[in-house]
Amino acid sequence: MNKREKIIEVHDLVKRFGKFEANKHLTFDVNRGEIFGFLGANGAGKTTAIRILCGLSKPTSGSVRVAGIDVNKNPEAVKKRIGYMSQSFSLYNDLTVKENFRFYGGVYGLSNKEIRERTAFFLDKLKMASFENMLLSKIPLGWKQKLAFSVADIHRPDIIFLDEPTGGVDPITRRQFWEMIYEASDNGTTVFVTTHYMDEAEYCERVSIMSEGEIKALGTPHDLKEDYKVDNMNDVFLRIARNVE
Amino acid sequence: MSVTINIKNLVKTYEKVEALKGTSLQVKPNELFGFIGPDGAGKTTLFRILTSLLLADSGTVTIDQWDVVKDYKKIRKITGYMPGRFSLYMDLTVEENLQFYARLFGTSIKQNYDLIEDVYEQIAPFKHRRAGALSGGMKQKLALSCALIHKPRLLILDEPTTGVDAVSRKEFWELLKKMQKKQMTILVSTPYMDEAALCDRVALMQSGKILSLDTPQQIVDDFKGNLLSVKTQNMYPLLKDLSAFEEGIQVYRFGDTLHLVSHYSPEKTKSDLTEYMTGKGYKDISIEPVTPVIEDCFLALMNNTTDA
CATH class of the missing domain: 3.40.50.300 (P-loop containing nucleotide triphosphate hydrolases)
Incomplete structure (x- = not known):
């Protein structure tokens, strides 16, 4: 897999809501297979940018290519190439584990055979095969989040967007979740992740930090810590995002 | 009041x-x-x-x-x-x-x-x-x-x-x-x-x-064992290798380092681990004793509960 291939290309992206500029001339690239941390304070414009990358919202101006597709011209094609999970919207509590896979497999147009194979593959990997007929509401949160990540990967997307995937998850499960992220990245899947846990920012290959609609910093955690002359990403974040709202 | x-x-x-x-x-x-x-x-x-x-x-x-x-x-x-x-x-x-x-x-x-x-x-x-x-x-x-x-x-x-x-x-x-x-x-x-x-x-x-x-x-203060912070050039395979290191009771990612809990003295673990990692071809090895934070304590306590 060619790591240098660009899977997300954003150039001069602007998004305005009336007079309010939520994204101010964002320019950045993400490489195939990269784990990219998209950080920022609440209200910095992260959600707006992610919605545009996912084809859910149109940019006011600028160009955005995701998996080689122009988001502005063909948002529907983009949606087929990406997976998405967040803490608040992940799986259906009143469906069983298996039914959740079946539902999302169907949404993405997989054949019955493919759905069966992919479901078996993930349940085996998570050692959860005996839970396949259990209602999702009965599954502990940490496991749900691992299932949600697998479901987001069911159609072998190029990029998986993770919006605060580990909020409220215990520290052991949080680390297991990151092992899954590393594995996906190793297999060439790009992982685009937001988090409020600054130790998780250290786990990313590169991170960007947004504040007031702009990307104020972008680089490897190592370089950012050197640039700001601090020991950890929490301090980098505080330097950049303090006194804003 | x-x-x-x-x-x-x-x-x-x-x-x-x-x-x-x-x-x-x-x-x-x-x-x-x-x-x-x-x-x-x-x-x-x-x-x-x-x-x-x-x-x-x-x-x-x-x-x-x-x-x-x-x-x-x-x-x-x-x-x-x-x-x-x-x-x-x-x-x-x-x-x-x-x-x-x-x-x-x-x-x-x-x-x-x-x-x-x-x-x-x-x-x-x-x-x-x-x-x-x-x-x-x-x-x-x-x-x-x-x-x-x-x-x-x-x-x-x-x-x-x-x-x-x-x-x-x-x-x-x-x-x-x-x-x-x-x-x-x-x-x-x-x-x-x-x-x-x-x-x-x-x-x-x-x-x-x-x-x-x-x-x-x-x-x-009640944290049982000694905690070491491990860093090297190539962090990705390190977690697997350190999990196989005999003196480690618990190994996990912690920010840009790995944390390893050992019941042996920090000096002994440090010297044994340096030898172990060098044998595996790791370079720029840094192993330092660190004071645990609450997350380390929580992980250790969870580990005990799972064992019981």
């Missing part, structure tokens, strides 16, 4: 899930007490029982001399409660929400303004904005103002910093420290382990049980 809380053998079961498995603890007057743990630890259940919004299956809670079941009316008057989910009126403005809560408790904004000033002045420029249109950080400050407006003696905050960015979290804790000076007992729950260090005492909770209860310093 501030209250003492006495919790004895609290049990609460939802269908088959035991949310609280016999919780007992005392909170001292004017203490800032933290309940630290992931979702499903039982934090919200405990807070709902303390605020008289939920009945326990068994066990008792007294707040000063009042029993939370018998004397619930008294308890509600002296308690300020900020639930985990934003529960103010989205279609009222900032100021209207605050007025509403003040009137509900038979007081006025003016009467208790000194108490909320530090919090409220930060959102006052937006007082004519509807609550629904506020950012996450501002909503949280409004909710805190509303929980404070009747001058409670007991303040209960359920995950006030969940989903909040690192900057706003820091500011929120600075506010809480100020509140504590105003003679209140404060209970706060959080899934962020680093916030434990800011409390007077904490209970580390998991699946309805208290794993440990003490001052943050004492919990760190």
